Amino acid sequence: MKSFAKIDNIREIRKKLGLNQIDFWGQIGVTQSGGSRYESGRNMPKPVRELLRLVHVERINLANVNQNDMTVLALLKEKHADLYADLKKEAKAINKKK
Numbered sequence: 001m002k003s004f005a006k007i008d009n010i011r012e013i014r015k016k017l018g019l020n021q022i023d024f025w026g027q028i029g030v031t032q033s034g035g036s037r038y039e040s041g042r043n044m045p046k047p048v049r050e051l052l053r054l055v056h057v058e059r060i061n062l063a064n065v066n067q068n069d070m071t072v073l074a075l076l077k078e079k080h081a082d083l084y085a086d087l088k089k090e091a092k093a094i095n096k097k098k
Contacts, residue, residue, distance in 0.1 A: 007049060011039045013056055028055050 007013070014024040025035030028051040038044045044052075054060045077084045 007044075007052060007057075010044075010052070013052075014039070017056060024056065028052055 014021070017024065021032045021035050021039070025032055028048065030038070030048060038048070051062075055062060076087075
């Protein structure tokens with residue numbers, strides 16, 4: 001799934017994961033009532049949509065991502081742009097196979 005792409009099947013994703021609204025939305029800092037509105041079709045802000053994609057679609061545990069990870073990523077992108085681009089292409093190819 002492309003970053004910031006519209007997610008049409010939020011309720012279906014939540015149900016496949018076997019989570020109630022409190023647990024599903026709480027993992028990304030959204031209240032149950034806010035999540036219910038998004039599931040009913042209310043427009044979801046891009047940052048919330050991206051968090052939903054990372055946590056519930058890509059299955060990334062945000063607790064394991066720390067500032068050092070982000071710094072290494074920024075340094076790799078800045079100082080070794082060619083390697084960064086190659087790794088990004090490779091990751092995209094791997095994710096397409098899944």
